[in-house]
Amino acid sequence: MGWTTLEAMDFTGKVALVRVDINVPVRDGQVSDTTRIDAVLPTIRHIADAGGKVVLLAHFGRPKGKPVPEMSLAPIRPALADRLGEPVAFAADCIGPAAQDAIAALAPGGILLLENTRFHPGEEANDPAFADALAGLGDIFVNDAFSAAHRAHASTEALAHRLPACAGRLMAAELKALESALTAPDRPVVAVVAGAKVSTKLDLLLNLVRKAEHLVIGGGMANTFLAAKGVPVGRSLCEHDMGDTVREILARAEEAACTIHLPRDFRIAPELKPGVEVRIAPTCPDDWMILDAGPETTAALCKVFDSCRTLVWNGPLGAFEIAPFDTATTEAARHAAARTRAGQLVTVAGGGDTVAALNHAGVVADFSYVSTAGGAFLEWMEGKTLPGVAALER
Numbered sequence: 236m237g238w239t240t241l242e243a244m245d246f247t248g249k250v251a252l253v254r255v256d257i258n259v260p261v262r263d264g265q266v267s268d269t270t271r272i273d274a275v276l277p278t279i280r281h282i283a284d285a286g287g288k289v290v291l292l293a294h295f296g297r298p299k300g301k302p303v304p305e306m307s308l309a310p311i312r313p314a315l316a317d318r319l320g321e322p323v324a325f326a327a328d329c330i331g332p333a334a335q336d337a338i339a340a341l342a343p344g345g346i347l348l349l350e351n352t353r354f355h356p357g358e359e360a361n362d363p364a365f366a367d368a369l370a371g372l373g374d375i376f377v378n379d380a381f382s383a384a385h386r387a388h389a390s391t392e393a394l395a396h397r398l399p400a401c402a403g404r405l406m407a408a409e410l411k412a413l414e415s416a417l418t419a420p421d422r423p424v425v426a427v428v429a430g431a432k433v434s435t436k437l438d439l440l441l442n443l444v445r446k447a448e449h450l451v452i453g454g455g456m457a458n459t460f461l462a463a464k465g466v467p468v469g470r471s472l473c474e475h476d477m478g479d480t481v482r483e484i485l486a487r488a489e490e491a492a493c494t495i496h497l498p499r500d501f502r503i504a505p506e507l508k509p510g511v512e513v514r515i516a517p518t519c520p521d522d523w524m525i526l527d528a529g530p531e532t533t534a535a536l537c538k539v540f541d542s543c544r545t546l547v548w549n550g551p552l553g554a555f556e557i558a559p560f561d562t563a564t565t566e567a568a569r570h571a572a573a574r575t576r577a578g579q580l581v582t583v584a585g586g587g588d589t590v591a592a593l594n595h596a597g598v599v600a601d602f603s604y605v606s607t608a609g610g611a612f613l614e615w616m617e618g619k620t621l622p623g624v625a626a627l628e629r
Contacts, residue, residue: 238410238627239401241278244375246287250338252373253278253403254292254390256380256608257311266314270607271382273318278379278403279346283321289346290338290373291315292329292390294383300356308351315348323348330355330368338372352390359388366393379403381410382608384623395626402627410624412604413615416583417446421544427536427567429453429550430588433460433477437484439549442618444488444495449539451496453552453563458525460485460497469503469519471526496539500529502562507554527553528563536563537570540580546571548584549616551592565596572601585612 255275260267282289296306309325316323322345326337329349341347352358357365366389370376376398378384383391384406394400402410417424424447430436433456443450452460455472462468463481488495503523504511515529528536533552540546548571555561574580584593585606593599606612611621 238407238624239399240407241281241377241401241404244377244399244401246282246285246375248286248343249375250288250290250373251282251375251377252290252292252369252394252398253282253377254380254383254394255279255403256382257291257293257308257315258295259311259314261310264310266311269314269318272311272315274405274607275379275403276318278377278405279319281404282377283344283346286343287375288338288341288343290334290341291346291348292352292369293348293380294353294358294390295351296353298351298353300353300359302351302354306351306353308348312348315346319346321346326350328354330365330372334372352388357389359386361387361389361393363393365389366397370394370397373398376400377403378623378627379405380623381406381606382611384608384621385611385614385619387622391623392626395623400627406627408604409606409608412583412606413612415581415603416545416547417616421581423448423543424545424547425449425451425539425543427451427453427546427548427550427552429456429552431455431472433474433480433484436549436613437480438617438619439613440484441487442616443547444484444491444493446618447493447547449494449496449543450488451536451539453498453528454550456550457498457528460495464497467518467521468525469521469523471519471524496536498525498528498532499535500531501525502527502529502553502560504560507557507560509557513559527555527560530562533563533566536567540567540571540574543580545581546583547616548582548593549586549589549613551588555592555595561592561595564592568593568596568598572596572598575601575603585609585616 324347376394426443426447458468458471458473463478552563553560582602
């Protein structure tokens with residue numbers, strides 16, 4: 236796969252339409268977490284420093300094709316300006332006279348945020364007329380929103396076919412990291428997949444057994460696998476009706492020479508809450524719950540990490556939000572981070588709960604790449620084509 240980078244484009248005197256994901260949390264009119272804003276600053280600064288007009292396209296919430304005042308991007312502008320250390324103009328629409336006049340008033344190197352693209356039904360419908368209206372505002376299209384790349388929307392897919400297009404810094408870094416993890420990885424590869432339900436990650440599991448030498452199953456998903464193998468899981472979260480599906484995944488893994496690793500011991504408790512009695516056990520009584528992997532399982536997992544060159548991680552191994560059910564995730568993540576710092580392991584992780592768990596373990600900065608893109612990251616891992624990425628391919 237190949238895509239044009241920022242460095243290959245001449246932005247001097249040009250209007251760059253830059254698709255970003257700044258769908259950030261806002262409380263009482265104030266941005267409470269600037270992580271997604273910070274992630275797109277390098278792209279914005281590159282274009283501005285090159286003498287281009289930076290025109291930001293973004294969505295916020297799910298307004299369903301009509302203006303919703305509570306979903307305006309206007310409250311995002313002050314936080315964006317603060318993080319940039321530069322003034323940011325705002326236009327009350329993303330097409331039409333309001334957008335045109337604001338762009339005309341912008342000096343080279345200036346930055347403009349347009350109103351929520353999803354205030355128009357043509358955005359999510361990928362309507363050609365709406366895409367034309369957007370394209371008419373600029374000279375170059377820059378996609379820096381990997382997290383929205385699994386959506387075939389006008390501002391994520393159609394624009395790339397109407398203007399000279401390239402990947403922004405964040406998009407390029409994400410694609411490079413994911414290619415290193417699954418497309419052309421250093422082998423052996425170990426994938427950690429955890430979460431509540433096998434049914435929500437079926438495509439992911441079936442793809443990974445073909446891509447990885449080792450597949451570690453954790454969380455509630457592991458309970459479903461164990462139950463299908465006849466292991467008692469008590470009152471644990473489990474999809475007992477997925478037995479046939481589990482057996483199919485196990486058969487596919489055997490065909491592909493992929494070793495599946497399941498928990499050998501557990502942290503169990505009568506309920507999930509702070510301060511409950513916790514036991515380490517190889518089985519689970521009928522009235523107890525499996526809430527984390529045990530120390531023997533964690534030690535075995537770390538040995539798998541030691542034998543591999545690439546790690547792809549999606550999902551915590553236990554109910555990490557409540558101690559001590561964070562133990563397996565934290566210990567395994569810190570071991571992976573140490574291997575990464577030593578140059579022995581490439582570590583790529585993603586998904587909302589995954590990022591939170593790695594932050595909890597204090598290892599996000601030590602992993603090779605941690606993606607904040609939820610749906611797009613999962614669809615890439617599932618082997619699916621992402622419209623926003625495919626549109627950028629040379």
